[in-house]
Amino acid sequence: xxxxxxxxxxxxxxxxxxxxxxxxxxxxxxxxxxxxxxxxxxxxxxxxxxxxxxxxxxxxxxxxxxxxxxxxxxxxxxxxxxxxxxxxxxxxxxxxxxxxxxxxxxxxxxxxxxxxxxxxxxxxxxxxxxxxxxxxxxxxxxxxxxxxxxxxx
Ligand SMILES: *[C@@H]1O[C@H](CO)[C@@H](O)[C@H](O)[C@H]1NC(C)=O
Ligand SMILES: *[C@@H]1O[C@H](CO)[C@@H](O)[C@H](O)[C@H]1NC(C)=O
Ligand SMILES: *[C@@H]1O[C@H](CO)[C@@H](O)[C@H](O)[C@H]1NC(C)=O
Numbered sequence: 001x002x003x004x005x006x007x008x009x010x011x012x013x014x015x016x017x018x019x020x021x022x023x024x025x026x027x028x029x030x031x032x033x034x035x036x037x038x039x040x041x042x043x044x045x046x047x048x049x050x051x052x053x054x055x056x057x058x059x060x061x062x063x064x065x066x067x068x069x070x071x072x073x074x075x076x077x078x079x080x081x082x083x084x085x086x087x088x089x090x091x092x093x094x095x096x097x098x099x100x101x102x103x104x105x106x107x108x109x110x111x112x113x114x115x116x117x118x119x120x121x122x123x124x125x126x127x128x129x130x131x132x133x134x135x136x137x138x139x140x141x142x143x144x145x146x147x148x149x150x151x152x153x
Contacts, residue, residue: 038066038125040073041098053096055131063128066100074104076121077134083114091118098130 042064043052051057066073078095081088104123111117120134 003100004122036068036071036127037127038064038071038100039063040066040100041128041130042100043098044095045096048093050096052098053093053133062098064100069102070100072101072104072123072124072125073128073130073132074099074121075130075132076119079118080112080117081118083116096134112125 023073041052041055041059041062045052048054051059052062055062074097076097076099077093079093081091083089101123104121105115106121106123108118108120109118122130122132122134124130
């Protein structure tokens, strides 16, 4: 069930790039770019206590070399709230993924009414930068702006 929702949310949130990037990304041909030296955390967590979700402990086993055009590190966090007419529960995480990726669209997709599902992605381009919880919204726009600056150099 968890996996099914993960897949359907992934389809709803395709790994496109952030809007501002759309033009700059495609003008650079793969052949013209330097070797991929990027390393990212790569793992899937299904509970907040999982060491993929909480990277404070020894996490060297989760470090992964990125290959080919996968030049962005990302964190995607899936969480939900449930509401009654008078109250809403705190945001609860039910899955978190870290990985190397080719396209990364920062931001959140929200679906549902009483039970709201959130799929939030943040993106970054330096090695092992995807250590965050994926929950800090303000950094998403910052990461996007940062990417634009990097890619337009
Ligand atoms: C990372 O991305 C690759 C390629 O898209 C995918 O096959 C793999 O399952 C992903 N890893 C995790 C932990 O989600
Ligand atoms: C961390 O884990 C790796 C492999 O999982 C192990 O080789 C290494 O010795 C560990 N480091 C520490 C400081 O525990
Ligand atoms: C919600 O609040 C209204 C008005 O304060 C109250 O009458 C109602 O019983 C509450 N509903 C629930 C499910 O707590």
